[in-house]
Amino acid sequence: MKNRALFSYALAYLAFLYVPVLVLPVFSFNNSEFIAFPLSGFTTRWYGALAGDTAMQHALGNSLKVGLVTALLSTLLGLTAAKAVTHYRLRGAGAALGFISLPLFIPDIVLGISLLLLLGASGLPLSLAAVVLGHMLVCVPFALTVLIARFEGFDRNLEEASADLGEDGWMTFWRVTLPLMLPGIVASLLLTFITSFDEFLVAYFLSGTEATLPIYIWGQLRFPERLPMVLALGAIILTASVGLVVLAEYIRNLGVKKPMVGA
Amino acid sequence: MGLALAAPLLLMAITSLKSQSGISFSEGWTLSHYGEVLGRASYRSLFLRSVLISGAVTLVTVALAYPMAYFVAFHARRKFIWLVALTIPFWTSYLLRVFAWKIILGFNGVINSGLMRLHLIDQPLEFLLYNPFAVVVTLAHAWAAFAILPIYVSLEKIDRSLLEAASDLGDSRFRRFLRVTLPLSMPGVIGAAILIFVPTTGDFVTPQLVGGTKGTMIANIIEVQFNAVGNWPLGAALSLVSMAMVGVIASLFVAAARAATRAAR
Numbered sequence: 001m002k003n004r005a006l007f008s009y010a011l012a013y014l015a016f017l018y019v020p021v022l023v024l025p026v027f028s029f030n031n032s033e034f035i036a037f038p039l040s041g042f043t044t045r046w047y048g049a050l051a052g053d054t055a056m057q058h059a060l061g062n063s064l065k066v067g068l069v070t071a072l073l074s075t076l077l078g079l080t081a082a083k084a085v086t087h088y089r090l091r092g093a094g095a096a097l098g099f100i101s102l103p104l105f106i107p108d109i110v111l112g113i114s115l116l117l118l119l120g121a122s123g124l125p126l127s128l129a130a131v132v133l134g135h136m137l138v139c140v141p142f143a144l145t146v147l148i149a150r151f152e153g154f155d156r157n158l159e160e161a162s163a164d165l166g167e168d169g170w171m172t173f174w175r176v177t178l179p180l181m182l183p184g185i186v187a188s189l190l191l192t193f194i195t196s197f198d199e200f201l202v203a204y205f206l207s208g209t210e211a212t213l214p215i216y217i218w219g220q221l222r223f224p225e226r227l228p229m230v231l232a233l234g235a236i237i238l239t240a241s242v243g244l245v246v247l248a249e250y251i252r253n254l255g256v257k258k259p260m261v262g263a
Numbered sequence: 264m265g266l267a268l269a270a271p272l273l274l275m276a277i278t279s280l281k282s283q284s285g286i287s288f289s290e291g292w293t294l295s296h297y298g299e300v301l302g303r304a305s306y307r308s309l310f311l312r313s314v315l316i317s318g319a320v321t322l323v324t325v326a327l328a329y330p331m332a333y334f335v336a337f338h339a340r341r342k343f344i345w346l347v348a349l350t351i352p353f354w355t356s357y358l359l360r361v362f363a364w365k366i367i368l369g370f371n372g373v374i375n376s377g378l379m380r381l382h383l384i385d386q387p388l389e390f391l392l393y394n395p396f397a398v399v400v401t402l403a404h405a406w407a408a409f410a411i412l413p414i415y416v417s418l419e420k421i422d423r424s425l426l427e428a429a430s431d432l433g434d435s436r437f438r439r440f441l442r443v444t445l446p447l448s449m450p451g452v453i454g455a456a457i458l459i460f461v462p463t464t465g466d467f468v469t470p471q472l473v474g475g476t477k478g479t480m481i482a483n484i485i486e487v488q489f490n491a492v493g494n495w496p497l498g499a500a501l502s503l504v505s506m507a508m509v510g511v512i513a514s515l516f517v518a519a520a521r522a523a524t525r526a527a528r
Contacts, residue, residue, distance in 0.1 A: 003338055010334045013327065014348065020363040020404060021352040023373065027366065034371075102268060105457070105510060107465025109482050110502045113489060114271030117278050117499065137268060198357050200468060205489065217358050221472070234359035241354030245347070 021238070028232035033225050046232040056233065059216035063197050066128055066212055070135040071193035077136070078143030078188055079181075086151040101141045111137055112205035119206070126208030134202035139192040146191060150184025190248050194241065279499035288496065296500035306484075306501070310508060313481040316395050317463040320402040321456050327403060328410035328455070333444075335411075336418035346415070353408045361469050364401040368392040368473065393475025401473050402463050410455040417451025418444070449524045456520075457513055464509050481505050 031041035050056060085097060103111060115134050119126060158180065162172040200214040207215055220230045279296055281288035300306050335345045352360075367373045368391040375387040391397065421444065429439040463469075467482035474480070481501065488498030 006330060006334045006338055009330050010339075010345075013331045016327075016404065017349065017352045017407060019373075020367055021355060021360060023363045023366050024355065024359055099268070105461055105513060106506055107461055107482070107509060109465035109467065109485060110275075110506045111271075113485070113498065113502050114275040116489070117274045117495070118271040121274055194354070200358060201465065214356060214358055217356060218468070221358070221362060230359070230362075234355050237359075238355035242351055245351075245354065249347075 024231045024238070025235040028228060028235045030228065033228060046228040047236075049229050050232050050236075053229070055211075056213075056216055059211045059213045062128055062207075062210055063213035066131050066135065066203075067193045067197040069132050070139055070196040071189045073132070074136050074139040074143045074192040075147075075185060075188045077140050078147045079185070081140075081144055082147035082151050086148060086154070087156075097144070100144060103137045104141050108138060108199075108201040109205075112202040115202070116205045126206055128207065128210050128212075130206040130208075131203045131212065132196075134206050135196040135199055138199060138202060139195050142195060143188040143192050146188045147181075147184050150181060150187075154180060186248055186251055190244070275499045275503060278496055279503055281496045283494050283496055296497045297504070299497065300500050300504050309479065309481050309484060310505065312395070312479075313464055313505070314508065314512065316398055316478070316480060317460050319395075319399050320406070320463050321460045323399055324403045324406050324410045324459050325414070325452060325455050328407055329414055329452070332411050332414035332418055332451075336415055336421075346412075349411055350408055357405060358468060360405050361401055361472050364397065364404065365392065365473050368397055368400075392473055393478065395474065395478045397473040397475075398469055398478045398480075401469050402459075402466070405469070406459045406463065409458040413454040413458065414448060414451040417448045417454075421447045446524045449520060453517055453520045456516060460513060460516075461509055464505065 031043035
């Protein structure tokens with residue numbers, strides 16, 4: 001039976017995806033400094049060590065800051081570009097879109113290095129702001145893809161109806177456009193935040209002395225005795241991200257249902 | 264946005280024509296870095312290896328992901344649950360996902376200790392880690408979501424009545440897949456291939472963690488020029504050449520895939 005074979009394949013593939021990731025939490029509770037089998041008893045001391053690690057917390061704070069600013073700016077840029085492309089028949093819109101998507105065809109390491117050279121030439125210091133700039137190059141194409149898909153399914157008659165019923169431009173935006181766009185905006189914010197939060201190659205070249213979380217993790221990988229702590233951190237990131245996705249999905253459903261009542 | 268991209272790349276081209284003297288660049292222009300990048304056999308073999316490894320990663324990732332995406336699009340009852348289940352493993356640090364493979368393939372790793380416990384082997388297998396194979400497996404895992412999702416989207420978009428029409432006209436399931444489903448899902452496959460091929464050529468993390476000396480890729484050498492060696496112009500030339508190479512290969516691939524799709528119809 002073909003379907004059964006496919007189903008078995010799907011389960012095997014799922015195992016291939018999950019086993020390596022589940023190795024992280026398993027060893028984060030292992031009572032040994034060596035990341036090797038056999039396991040040697042249960043401990044939560046790595047999580048305790050993590051709580052006292054100020055360098056990690058500083059890096060986490062940096063990553064959250066960079067991720068939030070990148071997500072907001074990329075989504076804002078993506079929104080304006082997506083609206084321009086889908087609402088108006090602009091000359092050269094295709095070329096502009098192609099140019100914005102160009103970073104997708106450039107390896108991240110090249111983006112990071114070229115920005116590093118730009119900062120050097122213009123005398124600007126390496127900083128978290130530089131990392132945000134680099135991350136925006138990476139994230140705007142993603143934001144744009146998500147938002148254009150949402151705009152294309154957008155019925156402009158609803159905006160016109162709102163105007164006909166006497167709402168001004170601002171109220172139309174606030175009560176019609178925004179609620180309809182909200183799922184796309186949330187998806188874009190989430191995608192760009194996660195991309196920035198986990199981005200290493202660009203940040204590696206641009207961050208200077210202010211480490212983001214991936215750079216902190218990269219530094220720790222060289223010290224075998226600190227590895228279990230890093231794995232504990234990985235387990236926490238995994239749990240928090242899953243929580244965030246569930247929350248976003250919940251908000252997305254709220255966003256879809258409310259305007260649907262009126263529509 | 265355009266300026267934000269064009270200016271750095273232009274500057275990179277300028278830098279690649281300078282030469283390093285101490286911590287600054289010397290006056291005057293030179294093409295010597297390009298001569299070195301294109302002329303030296305060690306760089307040439309490194310470029311070739313990087314392309315081969317990234318190409319293998321792309322092929323393996325897409326080939327493994329296609330049946331999975333096909334299953335979700337055509338046979339799964341709760342598609343949304345499947346999609347969430349497939350993406351959850353990607354919500355943790357990329358570096359740690361790569362590192363996890365070092366634990367699995369390593370000397371005292373999951374595979375070796377498991378096989379030894381079962382008395383299938385006496386000595387740990389050393390060929391698992393620190394070679395191109397380990398790089399391919401690790402990247403095929405790390406980039407799986409970038410293959411599953413685009414392929415799923417393109418499969419999901421296929422008008423189901425076309426499949427019925429093919430069956431009604433006498434195509435077997437296999438022929439129907441080859442002549443209808445596969446060509447119509449090609450945009451997803453091409454998109455996935457680009458999304459995986461381009462970034463994996465620029466990744467120096469995975470080769471460094473699991474690749475060993477035989478798995479070194481061009482990005483490792485570029486990174487070294489900018490940090491340990493401090494020869495920025497050479498690094499810039501290497502970056503530009505690899506970017507051009509990736510661009511050419513990616514566009515050739517897109518053209519070839521489109522032509523093949525047309526021929527299949």
